[in-house]
Amino acid sequence: MTRPVRVTLYEVGPRDGLQSEAVTVPTPVKIDLINRLSRSGLTHIETASFVAPKWVPQMADAEEVMAGIARDKRVTYSALTPNLTGYGRAVSVGVDRVAIFASASESFSHKNINASIADSLIRFAPVLTAAKTDHVPVRAYVSCAIACPYEGRIAPEAVLNVAQQLIDMGCYEVALSDTTGAGTPADMARLLDHVLPHIPADRLAVHVHDTYGQALANILTALDYGIATFDSSVGGLGGCPYAPGASGNVATEDLLYMLNGLGIESGVDLEAIIETAWFISDALGRPPRSKLALATGR
Numbered sequence: 532m533t534r535p536v537r538v539t540l541y542e543v544g545p546r547d548g549l550q551s552e553a554v555t556v557p558t559p560v561k562i563d564l565i566n567r568l569s570r571s572g573l574t575h576i577e578t579a580s581f582v583a584p585k586w587v588p589q590m591a592d593a594e595e596v597m598a599g600i601a602r603d604k605r606v607t608y609s610a611l612t613p614n615l616t617g618y619g620r621a622v623s624v625g626v627d628r629v630a631i632f633a634s635a636s637e638s639f640s641h642k643n644i645n646a647s648i649a650d651s652l653i654r655f656a657p658v659l660t661a662a663k664t665d666h667v668p669v670r671a672y673v674s675c676a677i678a679c680p681y682e683g684r685i686a687p688e689a690v691l692n693v694a695q696q697l698i699d700m701g702c703y704e705v706a707l708s709d710t711t712g713a714g715t716p717a718d719m720a721r722l723l724d725h726v727l728p729h730i731p732a733d734r735l736a737v738h739v740h741d742t743y744g745q746a747l748a749n750i751l752t753a754l755d756y757g758i759a760t761f762d763s764s765v766g767g768l769g770g771c772p773y774a775p776g777a778s779g780n781v782a783t784e785d786l787l788y789m790l791n792g793l794g795i796e797s798g799v800d801l802e803a804i805i806e807t808a809w810f811i812s813d814a815l816g817r818p819p820r821s822k823l824a825l826a827t828g829r
């Protein structure tokens with residue numbers, strides 16, 4: 532297959548990144564973070580998660596964050612909405628798109644949302660129905676697309692089964708997520724070999740964590756398979772509370788550096804992202820997790 536000449540970076544730092552941080556980030560800092568990202572050339576930013584605050588305290592101010600950002604018409608602002616209540620909250624503050632999440636692992640599904648995979652899909656049906664009526668696009672994540680912290684390696688057939696159901700339910704895109712970061716390029720190749728004959732590359736994204744230092748290698752493999760949308764997190768923010776030991780998503784600036792070296796366009800200003808990585812890391816009281824931010828300094 533041919534590598535894409537241009538890719539879309541789907542920035543998840545303000546949501547997937549911050550929700551795993553132990554330090555409570557003040558609302559004005561979150562707003563400033565999103566505004567800085569909006570000025571960097573990114574076209575997709577996942578801003579918040581509309582979940583019950585008791586489960587994810589970091590996202591308790593989702594409405595305030597959405598109301599406070601300076602919207603850029605070139606940017607799509609999305610949010611995670613695990614149920615119809617969360618969907619209603621998100622739409623009420625003008626979120627452009629919403630996202631839902633399922634798992635390819637039964638054990639992870641039970642740990643994460645206390646439901647089987649089948650039951651989780653049933654729960655999402657009302658969200659997709661409402662979103663169709665409201666003309667709100669819905670994205671989906673498939674967690675543990677390569678490995679599960681409780682079950683080990685996940686069969687590609689299980690991933691395809693969940694991803695295909697989400698596409699059939701009306702999701703415009705499915706992000707195949709290496710939640711634990713345990714995947715290798717060989718794992719990514721096996722997964723895409725199995726999924727791509729059934730779901731085209733333009734309906735897929737790749738969402739990888741860098742726990743084992745394999746994130747960029749896995750993305751390079753996915754590029755060779757024609758995947759052109761990649762999730763990333765400024766400063767390497769994030770982790771997963773239900774995947775012990777999982778570190779942050781691939782850092783946006785590290786990914787950009789690789790893409791620039793390959794001559795692949797993204798439209799994103801690398802220097803702006805590095806500055807933003809230092810901004811949010813300072814707010815968290817620690818250095819960025821990305822190699823590039825540390826190598827280049829402030």
